[in-house]
Amino acid sequence: MLTQMPCEQKWATAAVAGAVVCATGTDTYFMSYSPMLTPVVHYGLAGIAVDVMCRQSLLVPTNTENIKELSRNAMYGIAGACVYKMIY
Numbered sequence: 809m810l811t812q813m814p815c816e817q818k819w820a821t822a823a824v825a826g827a828v829v830c831a832t833g834t835d836t837y838f839m840s841y842s843p844m845l846t847p848v849v850h851y852g853l854a855g856i857a858v859d860v861m862c863r864q865s866l867l868v869p870t871n872t873e874n875i876k877e878l879s880r881n882a883m884y885g886i887a888g889a890c891v892y893k894m895i896y
Contacts, residue, residue: 818862822855822881823888829854831896848886851884853887 827835829835835847860866 818858818881819884821896822858822884823891825854825858826851826885826888829885830892835889838893847889851886851889852882853885855881855883855888 829850830847835850837850838845856878859878
């Protein structure tokens with residue numbers, strides 16, 4: 809499903825992914841490995857996971873545009889979780 813999504817709509821899916829992580833309570837999953845990984849990190853990783861799924865590869869080229877896009881998707885994941893927390 810995610811691989812067929814146009815690139816212009818990744819931001820919305822990243823926001824939904826952040827909200828889903830917040831709603832399901834999995835925002836403390838990696839805290840057992842490192843207490844420094846706060847829930848905000850989990851929301852950002854959910855947004856980045858959408859980008860990785862769309863690319864169908866864990867290897868992301870590290871040029872400036874890709875780093876900006878990954879950062880943007882992480883931001884949308886965090887924003888989606890914040891909006892979810894404001895509504896519920």
